[in-house]
Amino acid sequence: MISAPLPADSGSPALPELTAYLDALPEPHILFDRQYRIVAANAAYRRQFGQGAPVVGRTCHEVSHHSPVPCDQAGETCPLARSVLSGQRERVLHLHHTPRGEDYVQIELVPLRDARGQPSYFLEKMEPLPIAQSRADAQGMIGRSPPFQAVLELIARVGPSQASVLLLGESGTGKELAARAVHQASHRASRALVAVDCASLPETLFESELFGHEKGAFTGAHAARAGLVEAAHGGTLFLDEVGDIPMTMQVKLLRLLESGTYRRVGQTELRRADIRVVAATHRNLKAMVAEGRFREDLYYRLSTFPILLPALRDRAEDIALLAHALLERVAPGRALAMAPAAMRRLAQHPFPGNVRELRNVLERAALLTDGAIVTAPTIERSLAFDAFDGSGAQALVGVFQGAAGPHASHARRDATLRSVEDAALRLALSTTAATRQELARALGISTRTLYRKLRALGDQSGVGENG
Helix, strand or coil, X not given: CCCCCCCCCCCCCCCHHHHHHHHCXXXXXXXXXXXXXXXXXXXXXXXXXXXXXXXXXXXXXXXXXXXXXXXXXXXXXXXXXXXXXXXXXXXEEEEEEECCEEEEEEEEEEEEECCCCCEEEEEEEEEECCCEECCCCCCCEECCCHHHHHHHHHHHHHCCCCCCEEEECCCCCCHHHHHHHHHHCCCCCCCCEEEEECCCCCHHHHHHHHHEECCCCCCCCCCCEECHHHHCCCCEEEEECHHHCCHHHHHHHHHHHHHCEECCXXXXXXXXXXXXXXXXXXXXXXXXXXXXXXXXXXXXXXXXXEEECCCHHHHHHHHHHHHHHHHHHHCCCCCCEECHHHHHHHHHCCCCCHHHHHHHHHHHHHHHCCCCEECHHHHHHHHHHHHCCHHHHHHHHHHHHCCCCCHHHHHHHHCCHHHHHHHHHHHHHHHCCCCHHHHHHHHCCCHHHHHHHHHHHCCCCCCCCCC
């Protein structure tokens, strides 16, 4: 990266020597003035962002962003504006247009000073950030909302370091994907990422699973076995739901983090582990520390760099992007599309289960859709699966299947659509306290149709109309 001042007599910094230097760099680089005009661009930039058109003389925001105004007037952070204020190099995360579409790019900008010490030109280096995408056809982390980009920028900063990362957030916010992104952004990306599900390991097996054991260390240990720490050597150890680690194991984990050493169960010899630790939890670890259920020293060792993942309701503008991506995953090969009204209905839902809940809803919708378009009534019906308790859900399953519970044999005997429907509707009414509006949505029919069916059934169930 160039950091020297420009010659005082240089009318233009696009000197042959500078152009030759930039062309030798593998990453896209441009040099531009305080009016955002590009005065030099290397071959990598022209190839990735120029798309065959000349770039010198045009503004950087026009070429990189396809925008007529600077970044800070289009919803992004402008590194030039920040550098003018700070007088230093600046790093920001941007979405740039490429031949593949919009991609995340990490920007590093260095001010170049004239003979008076004033920043007259700026050298910008661009590195692709493959750990996340803004397109629905991508894998991994997907989004473009400001909360999503804020998390992505933190991951990009901490990824190349050795710092321990603590991922916080509600269940279903994508903490495992974020852990994988931290690993991919690190220098350990070519080595293993080993996940430990702390919530599923019983206390009696936790130590041997984590550290391994020697032959005969305990009943059933018929052979020596390496643990997950050993499997992660040289790579990343991901401790998922770290708040569920037993207290007896917390001190041994702390020793591993502080000294990089551990012992297999049944062994006295110390082993060394070259690992980077990423932990995740939906619990409030600070509260657990105050209650004496989590070691304070371990908490501070794990939370060197905490990252809070936003709930889906706080990044609602990403729902459409996520919905298209998830539909492709839950129904591969079907080319399902979302009706505009269906997408609007999704956007109105609070999604307490976050992205995991959104995936469930879309998988149900795909199963309930026979054509190529997922409609709003189908989304309503898919959302209604979660609106009832266990007994109500069983009734609805009966409705969707065409028969339920003790009435199924009667339905088989009569073998008529009306008898099956009546039996299922009676069971649904008897096992849920839903309003008629809620029941109609769950059944995928209008309230008027439900009332007509109830009149035909002669229902006297007393289910409230409004609540």
